[in-house]
Amino acid sequence: MRFYPQERTAIFIDGSNLYGAAKALGFDIDYKKLLTEFGKRGVLVRAFYYTALAESEEYSPIRPLIDWLDYNGYTMVTKPVKEYTDALGRRKVKGNMDIELAIDAMEMAETVDHLIIFSGDGDFRRLVEALQRKGRRVSVVSTIRSSPPMVSDDLRRQADMFIELDDLRPFIAREPNQRTQSYVNGDRATDER
DSSP states (O other), rough: OOOOOOOOOEEEEEEHHHHHHHHHHTTOOOHHHHHHHHHHHEEEEEEEEEEEEEEEEEEETTHHHHHHHHHTOOEEEEEEOOOEEEEOOOEEEEEOHHHHHHHHHHHHHTSSSSSEEOOOOOGGHHHHHHHHHHTTTEEEEEOSSSSSSOOHHHHHHHEEEEHHHHHHHHHBOOTTTTTEEEEEEEEEEEHHH
């Protein structure tokens, strides 16, 4: 991986996409290690994490993670999921965060040299192309080692650098029995991360 110590970087994490890729590879992400690792590789200006939330549920299993990330160096970007019924009468949930990620990346392109997108979603190919036209380097983190691969071939080809998520495992994986303490609603709660 080519990173330059003086380079200003920003991280954009498509939460559900990264979760799916890590799960397909059989490990969990330690988000504190991830932040530390990329902080060593350049001047990390900002780390964004994008996820949709089901606000209709009394308890969301992702809420402790979101709270932890929010207090530990990540800029959280969330929105409520949309529930709808399809033509066959099935209840569906939609929570796409692509537009939010794309807008933030275009805005941050004015102040950083290198944008790192944690997603394999092919919809981001045009975003990567637009950032490159602004003279920015763009890396994509996902995996081709899962079956099927979790990254679009078009996105991988467009990126200046493709980083295999599995190669990052030694640096960002959560230890199998690692538990962290988080505070939810003022109460101390043990949370698996």
